[in-house]
Amino acid sequence: MKDVAAEAGVALGTVSKVFNHIPVGEEYRLRVEEAARKLGYQVNSYARGLKTNKTNTVALIWPNLRHPFFASLSDAIIGTLMKRGYRTIVTITNYDSTAEQQCIDLVRQNKVDGIIALTYNPNLEVDPQLPFVSIDRHFRAEIPCVASDNFGGGQLAAQKLLELGCQKLLFLRQGSNVAGEADKRRMGFEAVCRERQVEFESLYLPNEAGFAPFEAFLASHTHDGAFDYDGIFCNTDRLCYEIQKRLELLGLRVPQDVQMIGFDGIQRFDSDDYYCSTIVQPIPQMAQTAVDLLLSTDRSSLPALICLPVQYQPGGTTRDCL
Numbered sequence: 001m002k003d004v005a006a007e008a009g010v011a012l013g014t015v016s017k018v019f020n021h022i023p024v025g026e027e028y029r030l031r032v033e034e035a036a037r038k039l040g041y042q043v044n045s046y047a048r049g050l051k052t053n054k055t056n057t058v059a060l061i062w063p064n065l066r067h068p069f070f071a072s073l074s075d076a077i078i079g080t081l082m083k084r085g086y087r088t089i090v091t092i093t094n095y096d097s098t099a100e101q102q103c104i105d106l107v108r109q110n111k112v113d114g115i116i117a118l119t120y121n122p123n124l125e126v127d128p129q130l131p132f133v134s135i136d137r138h139f140r141a142e143i144p145c146v147a148s149d150n151f152g153g154g155q156l157a158a159q160k161l162l163e164l165g166c167q168k169l170l171f172l173r174q175g176s177n178v179a180g181e182a183d184k185r186r187m188g189f190e191a192v193c194r195e196r197q198v199e200f201e202s203l204y205l206p207n208e209a210g211f212a213p214f215e216a217f218l219a220s221h222t223h224d225g226a227f228d229y230d231g232i233f234c235n236t237d238r239l240c241y242e243i244q245k246r247l248e249l250l251g252l253r254v255p256q257d258v259q260m261i262g263f264d265g266i267q268r269f270d271s272d273d274y275y276c277s278t279i280v281q282p283i284p285q286m287a288q289t290a291v292d293l294l295l296s297t298d299r300s301s302l303p304a305l306i307c308l309p310v311q312y313q314p315g316g317t318t319r320d321c322l
Contacts, residue, residue, distance in 0.1 A: 001015045001019070003039055004032060007035035007038060019032075057089060058087070058115070059090075060078070060088055060117070061093060062093070063092070063120065069281065081291055084291065089110070097178075104124060104125070114132065116132075116135065117133070137181060138181060144305070147286075148286065149308065150181050153185055154186060156279055160318070161318075165319070167199075169200040169231045170200065171202040171232075171234075171235075172203050172243060173186060174206075177204075218250065227250075229258065232259070236263055237262035238264075240261070241262075259277075259318045260317040261312075264278060265278055279311070280310055280311050
């Protein structure tokens with residue numbers, strides 16, 4: 001660092017502050033960064049971490065990055081951390097609860113400053129000294145959880161379908177059977193249906209079963225070319241896309257015969273022609289909130305759950321877009 005200080009014409013302490021992301025005057029910061037580039041100097045984050053017990057590295061533990069919502073939220077979190085001077089390690093668990101614990105143990109050994117995780121293991125062992133923020137799964141009071149308003153989103157989806165003239169509603173959920181905040185989408189949906197005394201059904205599609213349960217349900221509830229349900233709320237936009245394809249194979253038209261609403265706010269998938277109506281999760285705010293909680297210097301007063309508002313966005317799967 002002495003060479004960088006000499007090249008930049010600043011004190012050694014100024015160089016140390018810049019490399020450790022401590023605020024200095026903009027002119028000094030630019031001079032130090034330019035000198036470091038000119039000399040080819042790179043900070044050894046691991047060595048610095050051994051000395052300061054801080055590596056400016058955060059781990060993301062994610063089920064996968066194939067799901068559009070997971071990918072979008074991951075990207076937003078990485079960008080938010082980068083603005084705060086943090087690098088990111090991303091680990092993928094493929095919904096394996098054992099792998100989740102292994103990932104936590106592994107990244108802890110690599111001296112990360114904290115973990116943001118979307119997990120499916122309610123019995124994770126987490127070092128209480130390591131900052132940890134959970135996404136969409138509130139499994140321990142001392143670990144803050146960031147989620148969108150899933151219950152309100154389920155209510156909003158049911159209300160919109162009824163406003164648009166639907167008379168018999170269906171809720172479809174695909175994914176893990178581990179309880180989490182996302183289960184509240186069904187609860188909110190069912191609460192509105194019961195309050196309005198609307199006939200409804202809720203159907204769970206286990207990951208391992210694929211779409212066979214829905215295809216069987218569709219076959220048994222279609223009579224003379226008409227499906228018994230004219231409004232469907234899917235727990236993700238991706239599921240909405242897959243279900244629409246199966247409806248159309250039977251000659252059912254969306255949204256003329258069946259109206260559909262998804263959840264996440266992704267909306268577009270394989271085809272530019274596809275654009276679903278959806279309950280939008282506030283991805284930028286979720287990322288910002290998760291990072292703020294993780295990097296908070298006062299961890300004694302962190303909220304157990306922060307629930308962020310959602311909104312309805314019309315698309316091509318409801319009649320308000322015709």
